[in-house]
Amino acid sequence: MQILLRLAKLTESDDSLEKVSEFPVIVESLKCLCNIVFNSQMAQQLSLELNLAAKLCNLLRKCKDRKFINDIKCFDLRLLFLLSLLHTDIRSQLRYELQGLPLLTQILESAFSIKWTDEYESAIDHNGPPLSPQETDCAIEALKALFNVTVDSWKVHKESDSHQFRVMAAVLRHCLLIVGPTEDKTEELHSNAVNLLSNVPVSCLDVLICPLTHEETAQEATTLDELPSDKTAEKETVLKNNTMEYNGMNMEAIHVLLNFMEKRIDKGSSYREGLTPVLSLLTECSRAHRNIRKFLKDQVLPPLRDVTNRPEVGSTVRNKLVRLMTHVDLGVKQIAAEFLFVLCKERVDSLLKYTGYGNAAGLLAARGLLAGGRGDNWYSEDEDTDTEEYKNAKPNINLITGHLEEPMPNPIDEMTEEQKEYEAMKLVNMLDKLSRRADVKDLHQDGG
DSSP, X not given: OHHHHHHTTOSSSOOOSOOGGGHHHHHHHHHHHHHHHHHOHHHHHXXXXXXXXXXXXXXXXXXXXXXXXXXXXXXXXXXXXXXHHHOHHHHHIIIIISOHHHHHHHHHHHHHTOOEEETTEEOOOTTSOOOOHHHHHHHHHHHHHHHHHTTTOOOOOSHHHHHHHHHHHHHHHHHHTSOOSSHHHHHHHHHHHHHHHTTSOGGGGGGGSEEOOHHXXXXXXXXXXXXXXXXXXXXXXXXXXXXXXXXXXXXXHHHHHHHHHHHHHHHOSOHHHHTHHHHHHHHHHHHHOHHHHHHHHHHHSOOOOOOSSOTTSSSSHHHHHHHHTTOSSHHHHHHHXXXXXXXXXXXXXXXXXXXXXXXXXXXXXXXXXXXXXXXXXXXXXXXXXXXXXXXXXXXXXXXXXXXXXXXXXXXXXXXXXXXXXXXXXXXXXXXHHHHHHHHHHHHHHHHO
């Protein structure tokens, strides 16, 4: 262990990382340490005694601003992740003694080449190149290590903690808006970002949205003005693509999270591991931040127009989430129902309108709301507006299934007068027989 530490430049000496010829030896030494620590409990104990976490942080500080040593950073971070995974004590040491939160956040900033335009806003180049494979791997390892460092961070106690979490959330917003070298790497990057966002105190998640800049507003207006007046379809496409704006706020990151959630639903497997983190994140964001909730409501539960199909039938996000409300996995169906319930401001009548009573019965029973009412959290009192199509169909909507049912024909309307008279006499005779049986039963009871 001591030999490998020395070869990996993890000793107490102040050796700088100037000799490029030594880089391969450092990388291979870190790889060996990763394997040994992962497979040997004795090595894990030695890592504590040798204060390996502090040495790894020192090495990161030596190379955090260097562009050509991503492999060293990557395996340094992987070893840091393993240590914090296998020893919970190291998480506390990293968080407080070694200042791991700002250090690892700076590693992410370096990997993403972030340029700050405001305290919690970064410049996004949508036409820029994707991350390189090395930068992506380095960022993923940093995200995993940060997850372990912040896994118990549910409350913010100090202003400095709040600031650090807001900076991290802003970096994660940037992460969601960029892409990796491949689609699979992008999904892995975003998946780890979602997991880490779940550890951020919900009060700090407001930095996921930010006011639209003058340039963004002007660009949209210019694009619309440049289109000829007869190009209605093209203008509608531009407006549709601008669904990432709401109430003057840039909702790009929330839109990415929504698309990520839908992709995970479409996979149709591993819902508990792959879907519940992003659903939980969107639920908490919606509960705490009004603009996020209203934007997601518009995207997931737009005003109802066509109610001829059941809520669970179809390919919209709403249809997919309603199907999950009756999933066999209890955790999955609970969080799916909770998400829709929060979007409806925890009002039972609003939820039933979009899901039907049958799909929502499980959630309502667990909440003690089968008779109606609303949840415990407070939301703004703005009312939902129903479309004319829904208002016209509402009297014929089956409350259990949540869809429009044509009224059943009255069989008497097609009968002749003789048939009606015959059916009436038949009913009278049946009632007479029923009454006589009841009288006989009462006599037997009295005689007994």
